[in-house]
Amino acid sequence: MAPKKVTRNPELIPGVRKISRSQMYHKRGLWAIKAKNGGKFPHHDKSAAAAPVAEKPPKFYPADDVKKPLSNKRKPKPTKIRASITPGTVLIILSGRFKGKRVVFLKQLTSGLLLVTGPYKVNGVPIRRVNQSYVIGTSTKVDVSGVNVEKFDDKYFAKEVEKKKKKGESEFFEAEKKDKTALPAEKKDDQKAVDAPLLKAIESVPELKFYLGARFSLRAGVKPHELVF
């Protein structure tokens, strides 16, 4: 912030200032500005306004006055992440098929979801998106400086659109073959590329690999509101 400026004319009581109008005129040096300009204040002429363009009368007048909706210039921002969640934080996933798994946070995507990886070799969690609400942020951090997550965004995770087939009667009776398209090799390579530097960082800390491979659970007598994560 700019250094606090001392006012030249402080308010003594509400409505009563210290220095009179004529004294302020002198203090501000308006007499010097006038003198410099030959007896009157410097003044610049108004710039010539553009000549108004002759408008053609419209071809079509609508029958009823349609109200225009108010303009909305709001640009949504990605959700604010909790201060405890920074790149490299170990998170505990609380719901879904990976509930209880401890996972490494990589970055926040533009949709607000958190990009996360197991690593896959350690606990079977692939590069995945996760919502901040279903996650506990622990205070354990892993070094993610060697990981390049530039190429991951929400479009990477979009479902592939299936071509619509015209349903014939025969196809109703046949069991719908759900072709589980195997993961494209490209995605497997992405996983390996992200996990390699992570695994090195994880193995450098003793017992961290076992920690990430284990699931979190509550036991008898453990009070979650008293736990320090």
Added chain:
Amino acid sequence: MPFKRYVEIGRVALVNYGKDYGQLVVIVDVIDQNRALVDSPDMVRSQINFKRLTLTDIKIDIKRVPKKKTLVAAMEAADVKAKWEKSSWGRKLIVQKKRASLNDFDRFKLMLAKIKRAGVVRQELAKLKKETIA
């Protein structure tokens, strides 16, 4: 059973309720039947109800309502802090605090250590059992 710990000037007590919960304080004066004037090196001298205090075994040698400097010097001379941390009560409190501040990762490491220790103990026990049978 006679009482062993008396409320007296110089008695060190533990605050067990209120803003200064868990602090060790010294009773420097008795106000009336229910309240004492209490002081500690890192707090302002104030009154406190006896119900909020738990007396300890430690007692220091001071006169009624000493100045802060005298109090601190007396506490150093009697080495209250060291005596407290050596006592089993003091040690228990320290362990409780440490346990409460454990991280999720720390708790995991603790679990692994406990399992390891239990394994070693069980091995020794099995060995001893074999020896007694044999």
